[in-house]
Amino acid sequence: MKTELTRNFSEVTEFILLGFRTRPELQILLFLVFLLNYILILVGNLSMVIVIKVESKLHTPMYFFLRNLSCLDLCYSTVIAPKTLANFMSNENKISYNCCAAQFFFFVLFATTECFLLAVMAFDRFSAICSPLLYPIHMSQKVCIRLVTGSYICGVINAIVQTGFTFSLHFCEENRLDHFFCDVPALIEISCVDTSVNKVVLFVLSTFIIISTTMAILISYFYILSTVLKIPSNQGRKKTFSTCGSHIAVVSLFYGTLFFMYAQPGAMSSPQQIKIVAVFYTLVIPMLNPLIYSLRNRDVKDAVKKILCEKLLSD
Numbered sequence: 215m216k217t218e219l220t221r222n223f224s225e226v227t228e229f230i231l232l233g234f235r236t237r238p239e240l241q242i243l244l245f246l247v248f249l250l251n252y253i254l255i256l257v258g259n260l261s262m263v264i265v266i267k268v269e270s271k272l273h274t275p276m277y278f279f280l281r282n283l284s285c286l287d288l289c290y291s292t293v294i295a296p297k298t299l300a301n302f303m304s305n306e307n308k309i310s311y312n313c314c315a316a317q318f319f320f321f322v323l324f325a326t327t328e329c330f331l332l333a334v335m336a337f338d339r340f341s342a343i344c345s346p347l348l349y350p351i352h353m354s355q356k357v358c359i360r361l362v363t364g365s366y367i368c369g370v371i372n373a374i375v376q377t378g379f380t381f382s383l384h385f386c387e388e389n390r391l392d393h394f395f396c397d398v399p400a401l402i403e404i405s406c407v408d409t410s411v412n413k414v415v416l417f418v419l420s421t422f423i424i425i426s427t428t429m430a431i432l433i434s435y436f437y438i439l440s441t442v443l444k445i446p447s448n449q450g451r452k453k454t455f456s457t458c459g460s461h462i463a464v465v466s467l468f469y470g471t472l473f474f475m476y477a478q479p480g481a482m483s484s485p486q487q488i489k490i491v492a493v494f495y496t497l498v499i500p501m502l503n504p505l506i507y508s509l510r511n512r513d514v515k516d517a518v519k520k521i522l523c524e525k526l527l528s529d
Contacts, residue, residue: 226389229314231307233298233394234489245302251497252295258504259284262514269517275353276342276457279335280507282362283464286331287500290324293317294395294496301394314396319377321395321496326423327369329472332465333427333434334361339458340434344441372419379415383407392485395496399488424473431465460507467502471495 234244262284266272297317301307309317341352380398386406393400398416402409438458445451471494508514 226311226385226387228308228310228389229396230390231297231301231309231394231396232390232392233301233307241302245299248295248299248302248497251501252291252299254501255288255291255295255497258501258508259288261518262504262507263288265514265517265521268521272513272517275338275358276335277513278358279331279338279362283328283331283335284504286324286328287503290321290328291497291500293320293324298394309396315377315381318380318396318398318401319373321397322376323366323369323373325369325472325495326372327365328468329423329427330365330368331362332461332468333430334365335461336431336434336465337361339461340438342457343438343454368423372423375419376416379412383409383412393489393492395492397488397492400485403485420472424469428469435462460511463506464499464503467499468495471499 234241236244263281266277266281266284294317297309338353342349345352376398380401383401383405384407385401385404388404388406391400391404398412402412402416405412435458438455442451442455445454471491508518
């Protein structure tokens with residue numbers, strides 16, 4: 215079938231996002247659910263950025279990385295959510311070829327950067343717990359900026375490679391994407407040429423990024439755990455390891471869904487499964503991250519209370 219189509223290329227100029235094919239009344243319900251979810255993402259992550267910026271006690275490397283994590287969550291959900299919400303209220307659900315490529319590029323950029331940033335945050339906890347005396351040197355402002363910049367550079371490189379390979383494919387006359395945004399499994403599925411190289415590239419890059427950053431996180435926590443176990447008192451062990459709880463929860467959610475989606479051979483077999491998992495890591499996780507860090511972090515809760523009290527007193 216694909217061989218026949220390649221004889222006469224008729225390249226598409228736009229794609230139709232099939233999204234969630236349900237009854238009209240359910241489309242309205244989904245719109246409201248997605249809208250509420252996106253509002254919570256905006257409020258939660260912007261609040262985290264503002265609180266960390268305003269409260270001087272939070273001007274530490276850990277919260278510098280957390281602020282960048284909130285920015286990333288805000289960015290890559292914003293790449294997806296507004297167009298998805300617009301499509302719920304439209305009958306056409308079209309996206310131009312160039313807009314699709316741009317959406318894909320920025321999504322890959324921000325998602326990849328978050329992978330590396332989470333590894334950086336694990337290294338930060340390793341430095342703070344295992345080498346507390348050298349921590350100010352290991353995590354100086356210059357070093358923190360370089361680590362975040364390096365994460366973004368890795369994200370840009372992966373985004374360029376993935377976008378270049380994916381949008382070098384021919385799509386011929388088929389332009390219906392069985393997805394709610396421009397993601398690589400759906401784009402590969404509708405291509406009318408051999409996509410085996412693209413699938414290998416996707417698998418190799420995704421596996422390399424996930425495994426390399428996961429190994430960095432696991433090695434960091436191995437040394438953290440070894441150090442914590444040497445602390446004589448239970449209270450001391452609990453207090454020391456409590457600073458890692460939020461990060462472990464966020465890492466488990468994010469990497470679990472990414473591995474399920476991209477780093478296993480049968481990941482692209484079910485469009486409905488792909489869409490459900492995609493909703494989780496594009497919209498649910500960015501909503502949960504600020505809650506995880508605020509509810510489990512005493513410093514953040516105290517900072518929020520302080521800011522609210524100051525606001526109320528000033529009024």
